[in-house]
Amino acid sequence: MNGATTHRSFLVGGMVAFALLALLPLFLSDWIVFLLALALAKGAVVLGVVLLLRGGLISFGHALYFAVGAYTVAFLANRFGVGEALVAVPLAMVISGLLAAALGLLLTRFRGIYFAMLSLALSMIAYTVLIKFYDFSGGTDGLSVRGFSLAGVTPVHSGLVKYYLVLVVTAGVTYIGARFLASPLGYLMQAVRYNEIRIEYLGASASHAILASYIISGAISGIGGALVAYLVGQVSPELAYWVASGDFVFVAVLGGTGSVFAPWIGSVVFELVKNYAVKFSPSTWQLTLGVFLLLVIYFQPQGLWGLLTRRRAKPR
Amino acid sequence: MNILPIILIDGITYASWLFLVSAGITFIFGVLRILNVAHGSLYAIGAYLGATFVLRFAGQNQQSWTTLPLLLLGAIVVGLTLGPLIERLLLRRVYEQDEVVGLLTTFALFLILEDVMRLIWGIEPYMVEGPYRMFGRVHMAGIAFAGYPFVLTIVAILAGLLLWFVLHHTSFGRQVTCVISDREMAGALGINVPRIDLIAFALGTFLAALGGAFTAPLTSVEPGMGVSVIVLAFAVVGIGGLGSIGGAAVGCLIVGLARAAAVQLFPELELVVIYALMVAVLLWRPQGLFGAIELRKI
Amino acid sequence: MTTAMLDVDNVSRAFDMLRAVDDVSLSVADGETVGIIGTNGSGKTTLLNLITGYLQPTSGRILFRGSDITGLPPRRVTTLGVARSFQVPQLYTGLNVLDNVLIAIAAHSGRGADFWTPLHRRDSLVRAEDFLARFGLSDHATAAVRNLPEGARKVLDVVLSVILEPRVLLMDEPTSGVSARDKFSVMDTLMPTLKERRVTTIFVEHDMEIIERYAERAVAFDAGRIIADGPVAGVLGQAEVRRAVLGEG
Numbered sequence: 001m002n003g004a005t006t007h008r009s010f011l012v013g014g015m016v017a018f019a020l021l022a023l024l025p026l027f028l029s030d031w032i033v034f035l036l037a038l039a040l041a042k043g044a045v046v047l048g049v050v051l052l053l054r055g056g057l058i059s060f061g062h063a064l065y066f067a068v069g070a071y072t073v074a075f076l077a078n079r080f081g082v083g084e085a086l087v088a089v090p091l092a093m094v095i096s097g098l099l100a101a102a103l104g105l106l107l108t109r110f111r112g113i114y115f116a117m118l119s120l121a122l123s124m125i126a127y128t129v130l131i132k133f134y135d136f137s138g139g140t141d142g143l144s145v146r147g148f149s150l151a152g153v154t155p156v157h158s159g160l161v162k163y164y165l166v167l168v169v170t171a172g173v174t175y176i177g178a179r180f181l182a183s184p185l186g187y188l189m190q191a192v193r194y195n196e197i198r199i200e201y202l203g204a205s206a207s208h209a210i211l212a213s214y215i216i217s218g219a220i221s222g223i224g225g226a227l228v229a230y231l232v233g234q235v236s237p238e239l240a241y242w243v244a245s246g247d248f249v250f251v252a253v254l255g256g257t258g259s260v261f262a263p264w265i266g267s268v269v270f271e272l273v274k275n276y277a278v279k280f281s282p283s284t285w286q287l288t289l290g291v292f293l294l295l296v297i298y299f300q301p302q303g304l305w306g307l308l309t310r311r312r313a314k315p316r
Numbered sequence: 317m318n319i320l321p322i323i324l325i326d327g328i329t330y331a332s333w334l335f336l337v338s339a340g341i342t343f344i345f346g347v348l349r350i351l352n353v354a355h356g357s358l359y360a361i362g363a364y365l366g367a368t369f370v371l372r373f374a375g376q377n378q379q380s381w382t383t384l385p386l387l388l389l390g391a392i393v394v395g396l397t398l399g400p401l402i403e404r405l406l407l408r409r410v411y412e413q414d415e416v417v418g419l420l421t422t423f424a425l426f427l428i429l430e431d432v433m434r435l436i437w438g439i440e441p442y443m444v445e446g447p448y449r450m451f452g453r454v455h456m457a458g459i460a461f462a463g464y465p466f467v468l469t470i471v472a473i474l475a476g477l478l479l480w481f482v483l484h485h486t487s488f489g490r491q492v493t494c495v496i497s498d499r500e501m502a503g504a505l506g507i508n509v510p511r512i513d514l515i516a517f518a519l520g521t522f523l524a525a526l527g528g529a530f531t532a533p534l535t536s537v538e539p540g541m542g543v544s545v546i547v548l549a550f551a552v553v554g555i556g557g558l559g560s561i562g563g564a565a566v567g568c569l570i571v572g573l574a575r576a577a578a579v580q581l582f583p584e585l586e587l588v589v590i591y592a593l594m595v596a597v598l599l600w601r602p603q604g605l606f607g608a609i610e611l612r613k614i
Numbered sequence: 615m616t617t618a619m620l621d622v623d624n625v626s627r628a629f630d631m632l633r634a635v636d637d638v639s640l641s642v643a644d645g646e647t648v649g650i651i652g653t654n655g656s657g658k659t660t661l662l663n664l665i666t667g668y669l670q671p672t673s674g675r676i677l678f679r680g681s682d683i684t685g686l687p688p689r690r691v692t693t694l695g696v697a698r699s700f701q702v703p704q705l706y707t708g709l710n711v712l713d714n715v716l717i718a719i720a721a722h723s724g725r726g727a728d729f730w731t732p733l734h735r736r737d738s739l740v741r742a743e744d745f746l747a748r749f750g751l752s753d754h755a756t757a758a759v760r761n762l763p764e765g766a767r768k769v770l771d772v773v774l775s776v777i778l779e780p781r782v783l784l785m786d787e788p789t790s791g792v793s794a795r796d797k798f799s800v801m802d803t804l805m806p807t808l809k810e811r812r813v814t815t816i817f818v819e820h821d822m823e824i825i826e827r828y829a830e831r832a833v834a835f836d837a838g839r840i841i842a843d844g845p846v847a848g849v850l851g852q853a854e855v856r857r858a859v860l861g862e863g
Contacts, residue, residue: 283431
């Protein structure tokens with residue numbers, strides 16, 4: 001497949017999806033619209049996980065950046081009276097990105113299970129800090145996000161406005177993600193998984209590639225967290241908990257790592273399945289998800305994206 | 317009031333509580349090379365089953381000595397049934413694959429077991445205070461400590477000694493040590509690796525369940541009790557080194573004492589201190605203090 | 615006297631008791647083509663590892679165009695102009711041939727940190743296709759490397775190092791694994807290209823025919839030491855070389 005056709009099919013596919021999603025609120029209930037917005041926002045974090053998974057690195061601590069983004073929005077709104085999304089979301093991105101840069105310097109020395117454990121530990125430090133330092137973070141109660149405005153306007157139908165904000169931001173993140181995945185750095189990240197020695201012997205640096213990916217990954221996860229803070233109107237330490245990180249990895253595998261669209265497909269399916277599983281049987285929804293994950297691992301390891309593209313694959 | 321004895325005793329009892337779960341995780345990782353995210357759930361199931369047996373069979377006399385063997389029985393049943401079941405059905409397929417797959421498989425298992433517990437035992441907490449009350453209070457250095465945690469400490473020490481003995485003085489133990497250091501070589505030497513895998517996982521499961529069962533009298537047995545244990549265990553094995561039981565013991569002591577000190581001196585940092593230690597050790601020595609597993613060379 | 619392109623000064627490398635490379639000195643001039651021969655375990659690959667920085671010498675120095683490169687990591691050594699191909703091909707096994715080549719091209723043109731422009735750029739694709747065609751890999755362009763036959767993987771490994779346009783190219787058994795029929799065609803494409811670009815070439819080989827055909831100078835290794843160094847015919851004629859390397863007498 002040469003670069004030009006993938007680029008075109010990406011643009012076409014992306015625009016069709018965007019148009020469809022933009023029209024959906026006309027046909028769906030407020031609750032489903034909210035769910036979709038939530039799924040799209042979380043999809044950014046999943047993409048962050050996917051960027052690293054492609055290099056063979058499992059981050060079991062990405063909830064950290066998700067939480068940092070969310071709490072940034074909460075602090076801005078509550079302590080500084082700034083509920084303006086056009087200020088808060090980029091700021092959340094920058095703060096998460098900087099944190100990722102700092103922590104990335106430590107993390108990029110590790111691979112495999114040690115990378116996973118260290119990333120887990122770092123996110124748990126954040127969780128325990130958020131729980132214990134009540135005056136700072138509201139403790140286990142968390143904080144409610146007091147205020148939301150877009151370009152200075154406080155909308156009446158904020159749910160709908162938030163949905164479109166998320167949609168536009170998602171489009172932006174998808175675009176950046178697509179360019180990254182198609183770029184030399186994106187391919188170097190894949191190369192890290194297969195042969196780090198060869199990378200060094202081409203005069204390139206595997207650690208630099210990983211660090212760059214990690215920073216971008218942290219930054220977009222912060223964006224996801226910021227958006228969720230606005231959508232839900234509430235932030236709590238649970239956002240940084242290890243189970244949240246596990247869920248992000250779950251969705252990453254569910255969607256697949258084969259395309260920039262996969263994380264969002266996985267995220268939407270996950271939120272919908274979870275929503276109906278909880279409604280249908282409140283005491284077995286985790287079991288349903290668990291079995292679902294096992295089925296994906298055993299029968300469709302390339303995830304939903306692999307399922308969608310299987311028939312189009314050319315024989316080799 | 318002299319806080320040193322408090323820190324010491326508190327630290328050691330916390331360490332004992334953690335040891336059983338951590339020893340199980342690190343042992344399983346050593347043999348199977350899988351980090352079992354569901355290990356906390358096995359701990360919880362041990363607690364539920366132990367509590368169930370005590371409430372069923374000790375009946376009226378909850379403060380009798382028969383409660384202790386009943387708790388032990390709960391753990392044994394979990395180890396003998398759930399352990400082999402999980403290993404055979406789920407984990408067996410995953411050994412030769414990427415680390416991600418193992419991690420995700422056990423994460424899925426964790427999700428499943430959390431709900432299985434709710435389905436079987438409901439959401440109301442179970443209380444088995446009998447054994448706790450039976451041991452009353454112990455006086456040391458002029459301070460009154462609860463007596464039951466010492467029982468936990470004794471169980472942990474006994475389990476640790478038993479494990480050590482099995483590993484170093486039985487032929488099974490020698491085979492296990494061989495599999496831990498080199499799975500392929502062990503197979504080539506004629507060791508029945510699948511059988512070792514099964515027994516090792518069952519043993520690890522039993523240890524976690526034992527930890528859970530003997531914790532039941534200390535706290536209320538309720539949904540979600542395994543979720544926080546697992547990350548604490550990860551911290552311990554990260555510090556002590558994956559695959560090393562002695563490392564787990566040392567890791568537990570470090571974590572226990574550090575936490576106890578924090579509780580007395582800087583209460584807000586109680587849990588932070590544990591994960592901060594984990595980060596510090598991993599940065600300094602990625603394979604942990606006693607880690608035997610080789611890092612993937614970069 | 616002009617500075618040698620590559621200078622190995624009394625380099626040794628010991629692993630506990632074993633002296634894998636024992637007080638080796640070698641000087642290679644600009645544009646020379648040197649063949650290194652010796653039995654397995656005689657220190658040839660270790661020497662390549664030492665020169666390119668994968669291993670540190672326990673003593674001695676290595677100079678590239680007069681400057682000390684001893685102990686520099688492979689990444690530095692490669693960007694300075696010393697490239698290397700491997701005995702066991704080091705490739706991105708999960709990616710296809712074209713992508714392997716494109717990554718090398720991007721790395722060489724300093725785009726290793728580029729996260730915005732596509733890897734599959736028009737100009738890179740043209741260069742890649744040109745290389746693939748030249749070395750007979752065009753048919754394999756979209757094949758995953760892990761599905762390639764051994765010989766093609768070897769050639770690809772060499773191609774990746776050639777793409778880096780090095781001043782010095784070190785090759786570890788470039789034709790091993792390549793079928794007898796293809797050996798010469800690969801070398802016939804490769805060596806003139808290198809000569810034309812004045813690339814100083816040092817290659818390790820077991821196939822004496824290849825050495826005779828393509829090398830001007832031969833260096834013979836035995837047990838970590840150099841036992842002969844000079845024009846190919848002369849070296850191959852020496853009794854000690856015939857005994858130690860070829861196993862005769």
